[in-house]
Amino acid sequence: MEETPIWASESFWKKTAIWVTAGSFLILVVLTMDTLTKTSAGSKRVPAYAVINKKVDYQYDKALHKSMPIIGENEFLFGKEYTEEEARQLVDLGKKTTQAKNCMNCHTLLGNGAYFAPDLTKAWLDKGWISKDMREDMMVKFLMDPENNARTYGSNRKMPNLKITEQEAKGIIAFLKWMSSIDTNGFPYNFKTIEAED
Amino acid sequence: MNTSRLNGVMQNAAALGEKSRACLNDFKSWVQLDSTNLSDGQQLAVKYFTVAVILFFAQILFGLLAATQFIYPSFLYEILDFNVNRMIHINAMIVWMLYGFIGCVYWFLEDESGTEIVGLKLGNIAFWVLTGAVTVVVLVYLLVQIGPGKDSSLWFINEGREYIEAPRWADIGIVVVMLIFFYNVVATFSKGKWSGIAGVLTLDLVALAGLYVAGMFYMTNITHEQYWWWWVIHLWVEATWEVLVGVIMAWSLMKLLGVRRKIIQTWLYIEVALMFGSGILGLGHHYFWIGTPEYWLTIGGFFSALEPIPLVAMVVHAVYDSGTHAFKNGNHPALAWIIAQAFGNFFGAGVWGFMHTLPQINLYTHGTQWSASHGHLAFFGAYATINIAFFYLAIQHWRGDVWMGGGSQNAWRWKWALGLLNGGVLGMTIALLIAGYEQSFIERAVEGSTWGGYFTAQNHPSFQSAMVWRLFFGTITFAGFILLVWDLLTIGKGETRKAPEIIES
């Protein structure tokens, strides 16, 4: 009678399946713990929320072959310096608002979401806000009444009015500023910010 | 309000109830399905299948609305905005597929365990609770849509996280219903007999349900939030769902072709080892750009590049089994959809996934229509197909195991439905692929992903015509769906030849 070789037997593969799954999962758990600490707010990769008090930029680093966030001097948001706790509350309001308004089903955030509207990862730094003096004001106006402040770049696609209050708009802007300071390993590539000279 | 008007309303309501009952009865006598052919578990299963098909319809309908808005942005502007349509499109997809899977498991649970379902009544209650909850969630999506930036919005309106938008109250409901389902599976196998298939199924369901919980928390830190969000999305579709489909496929091939259990189960273990071995750490391909450390570029790139291997194995498995049994079976549409699954899974997930999974390429394709191209072919190829195959298995049994062959008089219906659905989705996939390439080049590589660059790419003629083609192939898909439903309701009606008994060999 022919014997089934061990590598073709059911029990061998059953054991293999169990060990491979358990092993992979264990590695994932370890990596998760490491990643979560390295990306907590206030870490090198993900700055503390009070970064909204600073100038944020994103510049190409020739040695690293990718763009990196650059955190600069004081540059207050809405002319106010926030403590870390105040900043966290403002960013939190903004983040919550982006969820409650379902932004992610038109836009991408960190490149994830929908593709009907532009990516928000570095929206704070986008040249579309024309100049740094006008930026905050333009953003608040746009978020509160996108229909009448729309710049559709010839696409006719307009953001709908999402009944965003002024406080929520400020929160969203704080959230966007904070998000633009996250080290995203060079995504997006070759992005020229509002700070860059032409 | 005066009483006569109230009476009028009541009478109208009563008349409406009467009329819909009459309609339902007409429908029942038209379809001529005999439920005495079904076991108790199978009667529960077909309830899940029915809702699955209705939600599949909703998916396609709202997909068409969203696709139209790409071409005419003012279409339904501020009435049903793109984000609402898209949310319903992808939520309906996730939910109909889960309904389908639950139905499949209830369908074969009694057969596989050799005993009756332990908590049938509980299972029925859970079905109605879940269906009621889904209805309320969808109505709120449609009528309320958005809320203020407060916790209450996330609890009662929507959570605003792609694919798992369901508000928190519904999350909790879903978990409870899943627990009931899980109890039914475990208790029934325990009362009857366990098998390799049963073991894999049980452990997989634990993981599937457990992962959902990872997506139920609000976090300010978007890097952490997306980290956990991908645990749900990726570890569902590239690990636990894939294995669940392996289980359903294993049972189906045994029934359909009579493949030997020992061979099937060995294959199943191999697939689990390969799928979990690559898919769990392959999760890293979503951790390239969200703020997470650089080592994910290597880990994610490497392991996700291995993910196509189990999918190749699955193709080999399905084709080999069909070949050795000379494609002899009594349900041709089901087998056709099973073959479509093997190839759709391989191309949609394996090939399309592999093409953008290395970080060097993903830097440019990330967050473009490239992802949507892959998303469509993968979800359809891997998960819509297997559910449709199972619908055919179910309807055959419901009709009293009649012959369902390719030569039957009305077989053109399922053949055309098969062709239109697969052709439609493939056409959309290619259109989106072209749009994705164009975006990768123009928006990402040339323009550096600014807002201006985004719109330059969106306004490009090749992008715009791709959107028109996508809508065109979307309507083809829709036509295929309509035909599919018609076929499912009528196939085997009046057929008297029995399907041949398939014996294990």
Ligand code: HEM
């Ligand atoms: C049946 C299995 C699969 C399904 C249903 C599926 C589905 C999806 C979907 C819907 C997305 C887009 C997510 C979003 O909205 O952002 C996505 C992204 C992705 N998938 Fe898959 N996928 C599957 C398997 C695979 C496999 C096997 C690979 C690799 C070999 C892969 C590679 C990727 C990559 C790299 C992304 C990220 C795209 C980006 O950067 O935007 N997928 N997948």
Ligand code: HEM
């Ligand atoms: C009539 C057919 C369909 C049409 C017109 C359609 C249209 C759309 C549209 C417009 C989007 C939004 C993409 C964006 O954000 O730019 C979308 C997303 C999506 N659709 Fe469809 N769809 C159809 C059928 C399907 C089918 C059959 C499936 C799978 C079974 C599917 C799965 C998805 C997925 C997974 C996404 C999210 C992709 C991502 O985020 O990358 N769709 N669809």
Ligand SMILES: [Fe+2]
């Ligand atoms: Fe993935």
